[in-house]
Amino acid sequence: MTPSPLAFGGRHPNPRNKRAAAVIGVGHTDWVRDWQRCRAGEQPNDSLGYGLEAFRNALKDANINRDEIDGLIAGPTTAYERMGELAGLNPRWGDQSDAVMAVSQAVMAIEAGYAEVVALIYGNDQRSVGTQYGGPAAMGGNAHLSYVYHSPWGFTSQGALYALTLQSYKHARGFTEREMGEVSVAQRGWSSLNPNAIQRKRISIEDYLASHYVCQPLHLFDYCLINDGGVALIIAEAERAKKLSSRPVFIEGIGRSDLNSGATSLESRVDEFYLPAQQVAAAQSYAVSGLGPKDMDVLQVYDSFSVHVPLALEGYGYAKVGEAGKFLRESGIGPGGKLPTNTSGGHLSETYMQGWAHQVECVRQLRGECGDRQVKDARHVHYTSDVAGKCFSVIYGV
């Protein structure tokens, strides 16, 4: 594949999208409390209930009246209509999306004038109801044929898709098992400083290497948690945000690029590591925001599996292609590292909210609310996601 900053004739989204909207409220559930309750065999809430608890907290955080809201996005795990019914919202615009698409859709709706204040609400009872991410009834199989197509050969589970990606990535780049371990070790370093994180015990590279394989080459520590919870965000049009909030966090720019070719047979992962799509998404967001990797104080990467992180380092321009391993070893992404990454502990260690909690961490780092894990004077935070080849780049700033 050719390097892609010039793909699509170098065309980029309209520059007026820069700082078109801002996050004015964030809220979530108590993951640690609900983790313990689930472990004790309880079902603390359902997906709607988690979402609504998060929504109440987001309204409180934004300090606005619910009547201000005129747009609603429900996460993919709950019916849009029922969520709207329970949230008491009859908006003039609505949608249903996963985390990063929701942020992107909210900004587009605001930019187009369909809404000014959008509530984004997500809840997931995946732990207490035993949602399966492997086996014949794997979650997401209806949307992604690759999740179920290869089951006659025993090839199942999200982890297997990423294990297969990591194996060919190691071969293509000379990336090592020890370098892979740097990610889980760094994120545990961060989560040890985060009172909201479920797994807070620090681990060493030796602990990582000694841990068992689930699907080789992925170790246990390369896998995300599966836990219950909810997240809500309130995103407002920029001028409205300044009026409503004393501490808005602006969305500086968004880029997206999809790699669908070879999705079912996994060529887009195993051969290309989603790199061409990541590069286009990055270039779009950098063009809109006028910012680049050097401007970022914090990176947040969608990390259902640790291997997302080296792919993102290369795809979004933090390391040269082939040098993510060196970057992890020498620059570092943990506490004290040059590029603080997944500073909450991410999906691996804080909470698996399918990208939603990463947005909260972006906002809190920029508001300076992160306590022991706060990155000093953070001005720009970059969120990246490459779920199933839908590559996004979202830059937050103050």
Next chain:
Amino acid sequence: MSATEVKTPRPVMGLYDKPMWESVRAGAMKLQRCKHCATWLYPPGPSCPKCLSPELEWTRVSGEGKIVSWVVFHRHYLPAYPPPYNAIAVRLAEGPTMISNLEGTMPEDGCIGRAMRLVYVTMPDGVMLPRWRYEG
């Protein structure tokens, strides 16, 4: 363990998958090849992703390929697959990549790039699967 418990996971059986699985059962796997641009399709589908032509021809594959990635499962997900077992990605000589299993041995470091040969394996419940062996 009863026969129903060791059922091989059933393939996704869309309209276009059926001819492929029939050819596998006959021990001569066929895939669709585009009549216009000669692109091979996997998995099967209604038209060519490269030129959009719906004119596709079921054509026998050479059975040659190259291993491009591999994994070893250490968790028990499926009754028919007690761990440890492997899965591999093979690039067919015709172009497409297929997820399957390595027969006869377990994959190991350094195997990426090795030449592979298609074989047909009958599972305990009678289902026939296209799998791969190292060439030679």
